[in-house]
Amino acid sequence: MACCRTSSPPARGSFEALDGRGRANLAQDFHRATLDAVLRALFSRRADTEGAVLADLARRYMEGPAHFKLFDFMAKGADDLTFLDGDRRRMGARWFKAVDALIAERRTRPHPEVRDLLDRLLAARNEDGSPLPDQEIRDQCSSMLAAGFETTSRLLFWATYLLALDPATQDRVRAEVLAFPAQRVAGLDDLKHWPLLRSVLFETLRLYPTAPLIARQALEADVVSGCDVVPGCMVTISPWVIHRHRKLWEAPTTFQPERFIDQPHPWGVEAFIPFGAGPRVCIGAGFALAEAQIVLASLLARFKVSMAVDRPVVPRASITLGPDHEPDFRLERIVQARP
Ligand code: HEM
Structure with a gap:
């Protein structure tokens, strides 16, 4: 995959790593750039270094279990027919574990000032003044990642395709x-x-x-x-x-x-x-x-x-x-x- 071949991520804004290549599978470079952007906005982690485990989990989830299956259209509610989908549950559990570890680490060593979405969610208060439960923080982060990575990557792909033509x-x-x-x-x-x-x-x-x-x-x-x-x-x-x-x-x-x-x-x-x-x-x-x-x-x-x-x-x-x-x-x- 081009995303593994290149040594410098396009998210840094330079695309230097593509110099001299002559051709490239840009869809993969866009995936990596957008995953990197969203991981930095959420957790101040870079996809190619300290956020690599999260990036790999997110990428594999979006490439496989995240996609619609027939039973998604047959299920009447979110919890129906989930027994048919071991992959999704297993990957979801690994993702939750990784984000829970991040939340615990941030609680132990908070940033001196608000730097990312996780800091904001930890500082947020309900109307009664209570903090958000960890599970809600984790779910919010997961929604942001799922909603924000592949969508933007696809936009970049189609825009580049149209401009190429x-x-x-x-x-x-x-x-x-x-x-x-x-x-x-x-x-x-x-x-x-x-x-x-x-x-x-x-x-x-x-x-x-x-x-x-x-x-x-x-x-x-x-x-x-x-x-x-x-x-x-x-x-x-x-x-x-x-x-x-x-x-x-x-x-x-x-x-x-x-x-x-x-x-x-x-x-x-x-x-x-x-x-x-x-x-x-x-x-x-x-x-x-x-x-x-x-x-x-x-x-x-x-x-x-x-x-x-x-x-x-x-x-x-x-x-x-x-x-x-x-x-x-x-x-x-x-x-x-x-x-
Ligand atoms: C080209 C990029 C994007 C497109 C085309 C897109 C499209 C959409 C659409 C159509 C919805 C509404 C879904 C509905 O009504 O059921 C939605 C919701 C949402 N999007 Fe995006 N999105 C993009 C990027 C992002 C990014 C970068 C993030 C976060 C970093 C994000 C976070 C969300 C969230 C959290 C919701 C749910 C909002 C709610 O239910 O209140 N999206 N998006």
Whole structure:
């Protein structure tokens, strides 16, 4: 796997390790970069060093037991049919044990000031002033990791794929990121220097929504567009269908990032729901977009990217919308003229 071959993680923002390679399976590099980012935000641990055990567990969980199985659709509640899924329970137990150990260690040796999400959760208080139980802290951390790693990695993959197929847009994005390099980003305001790059990410999320299905269980009877909804049944909303609907979008299947150019927060409006909508809207949307912009800016400032082979990449939906295969990208090193 490319993620094991490279010696310096892309999350550091440089992609130096890809120099001289000529081609790379970037899907693996994006996995590693996003896992590293989320582990650092949660626990101040780096995926390639002190957080390696957690990173390995998370990666193996997301590659295997996390994916939907037939019985997930047959189960009526979260605890039904779990006896069919030994793998998921075993890996879940190992993950919980690792996070419990981290919580215990942090309680013994707290950071002098708040540095990550774990510090915040340990400092948080319920309305009655009591601290959060360890189990809740562990569950919150686990949700963040599961929700925040593969989703962003897939976004980076599809954005790079679309830009590889559209060299003119790629050149325009490159001009933007060379004018304001990723190393100069000191805060979220600096990301305003990259309006086209941000629009590329929105357009990617429209065409390849990395959370392809949103599901809800009906609490009471309802009627939606003439269809009876029975209490307890599962209702699924498909961003994929809504985002490509010809009654909602002009040229729905064409990659046109400009359609988002003057829209700073377009998500959550009725025709564009890559992060969901309403009270359960994604709380990591800002984090994901900032992270994806920085990673992509670092890559495009260093390389011209194209596909190494012609075989089209077909999206495949599971928990996230992934590629049917992980293609190699051709990487051509950019040589910048000295000022
Ligand atoms: C491109 C990246 C991402 C996409 C497309 C995405 C998409 C979504 C969607 C569609 C939902 C709503 C699910 C529902 O309504 O049932 C959601 C919820 C959530 N996301 Fe994200 N997400 C992304 C990145 C992240 C990141 C980086 C984090 C955290 C670090 C995160 C944490 C969460 C959490 C905790 C929830 C549950 C919120 C709640 O139920 O109150 N997500 N995400």
